[in-house]
Amino acid sequence: MTTQTEAHSQIAVEVAGLKVSALQDGTGPNIVVLHHSTGSPGWIPFYDQLAANHTVTVIDMPGYGQSERPGWARHPRDIAILLHSAIHKMGIDTDAHLLGLGFGGWVAAELASMHLHGLDSLILVGAAGVQPEEGEIADVIFYEFEEYVKLGFSSDEAYAEVFGDEAAPELKELWDFSREMTARLTWKPWMFNRQLPHLLSEVETPTLLLWGENDRVTPLSVAEVYNASLPNSTLQVLDGLGHLVELENPQAAADAVSSFIAGL
Amino acid sequence: MFIGYFTERPYQDFESGWVGATGREIEDLGMTNGDYDPRIGAELYNRYLDEKVYAEEMGFDGLMLNEHHSTPFCMGGVMNVEAAILARITKRAKIVLLGNVLPIWEDPLWLAEELAEIDMISRGRLVTGWVRGTGRESVAHNSQAPFNWERFQEAHDFVVKAWSTPGPFRWEGEHYQYRYVNPWARPYQDPHPQIWIPGVMSRNTVKWCAEHRYPYVMLATEIEPTKKSFEYYDEVARENGYEASTEHHGYLFKVHVDETEELAEEAGRKYISGPANPFLEGNQGTVRSNLQNLPGLTSRTQLLPTVSTFAAAARGRQSDRDAALAEKEAETDKVDADAFGTYEEQVNKYSIITGTPKTVIPKIRHVLEELRPGNIFFWDGDGAMNHDDAMRSLRLFGEEVIPAVREMGKELDLKGAFEVNTGSGAAFPGD
Numbered sequence: 001m002t003t004q005t006e007a008h009s010q011i012a013v014e015v016a017g018l019k020v021s022a023l024q025d026g027t028g029p030n031i032v033v034l035h036h037s038t039g040s041p042g043w044i045p046f047y048d049q050l051a052a053n054h055t056v057t058v059i060d061m062p063g064y065g066q067s068e069r070p071g072w073a074r075h076p077r078d079i080a081i082l083l084h085s086a087i088h089k090m091g092i093d094t095d096a097h098l099l100g101l102g103f104g105g106w107v108a109a110e111l112a113s114m115h116l117h118g119l120d121s122l123i124l125v126g127a128a129g130v131q132p133e134e135g136e137i138a139d140v141i142f143y144e145f146e147e148y149v150k151l152g153f154s155s156d157e158a159y160a161e162v163f164g165d166e167a168a169p170e171l172k173e174l175w176d177f178s179r180e181m182t183a184r185l186t187w188k189p190w191m192f193n194r195q196l197p198h199l200l201s202e203v204e205t206p207t208l209l210l211w212g213e214n215d216r217v218t219p220l221s222v223a224e225v226y227n228a229s230l231p232n233s234t235l236q237v238l239d240g241l242g243h244l245v246e247l248e249n250p251q252a253a254a255d256a257v258s259s260f261i262a263g264l
Numbered sequence: 265m266f267i268g269y270f271t272e273r274p275y276q277d278f279e280s281g282w283v284g285a286t287g288r289e290i291e292d293l294g295m296t297n298g299d300y301d302p303r304i305g306a307e308l309y310n311r312y313l314d315e316k317v318y319a320e321e322m323g324f325d326g327l328m329l330n331e332h333h334s335t336p337f338c339m340g341g342v343m344n345v346e347a348a349i350l351a352r353i354t355k356r357a358k359i360v361l362l363g364n365v366l367p368i369w370e371d372p373l374w375l376a377e378e379l380a381e382i383d384m385i386s387r388g389r390l391v392t393g394w395v396r397g398t399g400r401e402s403v404a405h406n407s408q409a410p411f412n413w414e415r416f417q418e419a420h421d422f423v424v425k426a427w428s429t430p431g432p433f434r435w436e437g438e439h440y441q442y443r444y445v446n447p448w449a450r451p452y453q454d455p456h457p458q459i460w461i462p463g464v465m466s467r468n469t470v471k472w473c474a475e476h477r478y479p480y481v482m483l484a485t486e487i488e489p490t491k492k493s494f495e496y497y498d499e500v501a502r503e504n505g506y507e508a509s510t511e512h513h514g515y516l517f518k519v520h521v522d523e524t525e526e527l528a529e530e531a532g533r534k535y536i537s538g539p540a541n542p543f544l545e546g547n548q549g550t551v552r553s554n555l556q557n558l559p560g561l562t563s564r565t566q567l568l569p570t571v572s573t574f575a576a577a578a579r580g581r582q583s584d585r586d587a588a589l590a591e592k593e594a595e596t597d598k599v600d601a602d603a604f605g606t607y608e609e610q611v612n613k614y615s616i617i618t619g620t621p622k623t624v625i626p627k628i629r630h631v632l633e634e635l636r637p638g639n640i641f642f643w644d645g646d647g648a649m650n651h652d653d654a655m656r657s658l659r660l661f662g663e664e665v666i667p668a669v670r671e672m673g674k675e676l677d678l679k680g681a682f683e684v685n686t687g688s689g690a691a692f693p694g695d
Contacts, residue, residue: 140559141403141554141555141558141559142554143554144553144554145554176559179559180410180559180560182559183408183409183410183558183559183560184408184410184411184560187406187408187409188406188408
């Protein structure tokens with residue numbers, strides 16, 4: 001199924017009896033994007049940058065946005081397995097770069113551990129999924145959810161530049177809706193999987209770990225664990241940015257991704 | 265009519281300012297237990313138990329306990345321990361637990377065993393009650409909020425089966441799994457203690473409760489919404505083929521009795537002082553709405569109504585700064601309005617009833633006539649009230665108020681859940 005929304009196509013496939021929906025634009029090698037725990041806000045400028053020379057597909061992960069909820073799912077790995085099929089059915093599993101943002105980075109890392117054929121690279125942006133040796137991954141439970149999103153920026157001013165002093169009701173609804181699904185998938189432990197570092201040690205896929213210097217959600221110590229676990233990873237830190245690098249500085253984030261892909 | 269006594273058992277430290285209008289910040293899950301003094305805890309636990317014993321002497325039918333976690337407004341984190349002690353040191357009164365927070369129990373078999381022991385030690389005086397708990401409870405015991413309601417229902421079904429079906433049996437549920445269910449303790453009451461469900465407004469809990477024909481006890485809610493909840497209960501009852509009556513309706517409300525009107529007002533104001541339940545209006549605690557609105561505690565199962573687009577963010581950016589400011593000012597005005605006169609407002613709308621027996625009795629009558637509950641609990645001795653405040657009131661309850669309320673109960677035909685079986689509608693033998 002393909003329909004046009006604004007300039008982007010909306011595509012959908014059925015996996016395990018559930019509709020999985022995505023937005024798509026651009027031409028060239030595939031970049032498959034998995035969104036944050038707060039859901040996909042739609043087509044953001046970062047995707048336009050990437051779509052200049054890639055086919056960018058932004059999937060609503062099962063249970064988020066326009067993708068139906070797998071009521072039985074209890075772990076991000078369940079979502080990764082569903083996405084494994086969805087990506088294949090969408091025909092975007094060859095010449096593909098898998099890019100995960102935050103919580104979506106965790107799902108992407110789980111997917112990479114399944115040794116996807118045709119996965120050219122893995123790009124984890126401020127990814128959750130592993131336990132840092134120092135500090136902890138911010139816990140949405142202790143924040144008003146708008147405050148939690150603010151925590152994703154390097155400053156309140158940076159948040160206001162993107163979302164205004166107060167976010168639009170549609171976005172608040174998206175965040176509220178999304179965090180329920182997230183809470184169904186991770187709770188104890190919060191936002192990481194103790195098995196994952198061990199599984200990642202066998203993942204040869206070239207990986208870019210892209211982090212904001214001032215990430216207050218998934219601190220740099222998380223990136224260090226990924227970097228130590230993955231045999232073929234590179235850590236790139238973006239100066240002065242917070243967790244949501246793709247919103248705070250789309251150009252810098254897209255440039256980092258493009259040069260990484262170009263250098264493969 | 266069933267008449268019970270309740271206090272939330274707040275942690276009161278008169279010296280350090282954990283009580284009374286001290287201005288000390290009391291924020292939900294925002295305090296350190298480094299400030300907790302076990303010696304004060306020891307005094308308070310014993311005091312509250314002593315008051316319960318005296319309440320029984322004064323003629324109350326039930327001694328109600330409740331449970332909250334990681335908070336100074338209720339010391340009943342492990343209320344089953346208090347219940348077990350009351351089972352041994354009281355003789356006649358029912359021990360009413362309203363209630364155990366079912367979804368946060370990782371091992372409800374353990375709960376089934378504990379409650380069966382309490383029921384046996386008390387020789388069949390236990391009334392069990394179960395709640396879903398607030399977000400605070402889910403956080404304090406790290407129970408996955410989106411599955412709260414599912415866990416509540418499954419734990420209920422499991423405990424009732426563990427009590428009423430001879431074991432061993434196997435339980436492979438969605439949230440609980442056991443390979444050998446055969447507790448060597450069974451409830452004294454056959455098939456099991458009465459189950460009462462306390463609550464505030466949750467529609468699906470009222471519905472579930474009415475479907476199970478359990479008494480529903482509204483917790484200090486205002487009169488009109490309480491009436492509406494009872495009406496909804498009755499409607500669900502009819503859909504399920506029975507007529508609900510007074511025995512299915514319970515109501516907890518704040519009543520303090522004192523020797524003079526002056527003393528009564530002084531003590532009445534203490535309801536909203538100190539570490540009293542911050543969820544009740546006028547109290548000094550600060551509620552954190554994110555804890556009450558945990559993800560999934562109220563489920564949103566549908567797809568989002570529209571495709572969210574980043575364009576919405578632009579609307580947020582363009583939002584009128586003045587409008588946002590005006591809204592904030594309106595909020596501030598609201599808070600200020602709430603900060604003044606809430607005690608008087610609560611007195612005016614019967615949320616707090618305080619006075620001498622002469623002035624209290626007609627107010628209780630008003631509440632009973634309006635709501636027609638067969639099971640009531642007087643909530644007293646709370647907030648900043650001390651032992652003397654509690655004991656004066658208990659004595660006057662016994663001497664004057666309870667006898668008068670019993671007469672009202674007969675006159676208004678308010679039968680309680682120990683007079684009429686809520687499951688069958690039949691009168692209990694001997695009552």
